[in-house]
Amino acid sequence: METILDEAESPSIVERRRSPRPGFWSRNETWILGTISVSAFLLFWQYSVSAGLVNPLFTSSPIRIVRTAIDMFSQGEIYNDIKVSGIEFLWGYALSILVGVPMGILMGWYRRINAIFEPFVSALYASPRIALVPLMVIWFGIGLGSKIAIIFLGAVFPILINMVTGVRTVDRDFIKVARAFGASDRQLFATVVFPSTVPMLLAGLRLGLGHALIGIVVGEMYAATAGIGYMISVAGSTFRTSQVMVGVIMIAGLGVGLTEALRAIERRFERWRPDNRR
């Protein structure tokens, strides 16, 4: 897949390193083992409930969860929860990108701007932002506003801080080259600084994503009238374990799906990343 150069050879020779095609087992080992372990876990879970070893009130079971999910989706109430959580997430995450990326660039590039905002960023980043949930509810009510604020507070700092680091670690030699070619400030930014920060930006987006998902659940559990977190909370306090599980699986699935999507974008940029080939 990748072209690797043998440095010791004469400079005009490129070799594609060919290794013998690996066998079926070594090519598929990872996912086969994963599938086996997950299946074994689900079977064991179902067996312990079916055999009466544990009370399904506490643990539910894979079959009950699937049935409950089918019920919930056919009754249709869940769609509103998904919609509400989805809107909160999209707004909160989009806002944190819209604020985090430009602020990070400014703080990374201009020493003075960094000096002004750095104390606030450090304090907020270090403190558990869950502590601010009551405040957000007082300020923005129990509707969408407080949830968006909580998701924003969770996701914006990882994005911002990664962006600052990305801008700070731009190779000075690249800047020198751009200047030597007569690049204007704007060109320097577009052709050197921004591309250099892409890997850090993507890592920041991935970190921020995790925080945003936490924000959804925590915000809705504290005070809400709809949403997946709210549904989990209500189901939990009325001992509907299967519904709790359905909610958790949905959030987890969303997290895994979005993280994979970001990974896929990262892989697109990986071809040129030198640290990947060592």
Added chain:
Amino acid sequence: MDQPPVKLEAIDVHLDYYNERMKRRLVVLDKINMTVSKGEVVCIVGPSGCGKSSFLNAVGGLLPITDGQLRLNGRQIRGPGPDRAIVFQHDSLFPWRSVLHNVMYGLSLQGKHSKHEIQERSRYFVNLVGLDGFEDHYPSELSGGMRQRVNIARALAVDPEVLLLDEPFAALDSQTREFMQLELLKILARAQKTAVFITHQIDEAVFIANKVAVFSARPAKIKEVVAIDYSGERTLDFKHSTEFLHLQQKIWRLIDVVTIGTEAEMI
């Protein structure tokens, strides 16, 4: 025969700066006078840290000089410009750009040419440095020697009047370096460029240059400009000629006795 026109001129160039730690002004360049004619390759040698690179950066317009004049075609140099291009020791290719797009960089900044035109010209220079077929490779897929060729192509693509090279082959192994010296001579001849080349290696300077300017230890003054009047073709035969050895020895003796120990290790 007519004397070729003067391209680059340094008149009493002086450079100093305030050193925070030493609490005094340090003189880097002291009354440097030099002329480079069209088509000439001038090498600058001198002890480590003597200010060779500062001089080159000043010519490149990256470092303002304190006093004196630097002129290109009779016009004073103020800041970087498309008439000069620098090849740094570290190839500093943009890792997110393919070979072709790295070479296109300087021209695309200027915004004077159509994309098609820029691509065609860049392709020409990729071929010129012998990397045809590698246009779509990324720098991380190339060897050190190949990366440095791309670096040279990137500088040549903006069609500079003067090419400035700051120890471009210092990071290469000795075999690749010798090979690149030969290649550079070919490339410069084909592209008909004027060049200022900084190096640590006296043999490299003698091999490549029409003139070798020997800088003293800091503050840098020009001790002497040694003309390399070798009429034949510069091949490995030249490197093994007695003439070559004589010139090498002459330059050796010009470099400060104090620094000769450290320089000897470099050779």
